[in-house]
Amino acid sequence: MSAVLASRLRMVPLSHRDLDEILAIENGVYPFPWTRGNFVDSLASGYLVWGCRVADELVGYFVLMMALDEAHLLNLSIAEKRQGTGFGARLLCHAMRAAHQAGATSLLLEVRPSNTSALALYRHFGFQQIGVRRGYYPAEKGLEDALVMRHVLGRVSV
Incomplete structure (x- = not known):
């Protein structure tokens, strides 16, 4: 990510007025x-929904659910044209910080085994696989398992 691009990057809480932009990324x-x-439902339930904006463009978002001292990353998505440029790492770090500041000691998530770029990102940040949810995700030919991953939260940098 260039220094100019990084200087225009903002992490912002998202709301109902951002739904069209969120859905454009999600559907893409x-x-x-x-x-x-x-x-x-996530917004109504009080889940943390944050986005990454460069100028006025929403380039990605996450949805984080808090449950006592544990956080669950329900969704982290980057616009297709912005994937592989560091925005995923920035959003993940922000999600980890937000979870830690909200009192979580660990962060859980599920990821498709076929999503190799997401797996690499999570492993890079120290997430460890702790289980498998069989037939968790819909797939082209039936169902796909989910790898359950966990990260013990502490100081988050980047």
């Missing part, structure tokens, strides 16, 4: 995307 990157209702 997933064959089985979340629905508008999934995002509306």
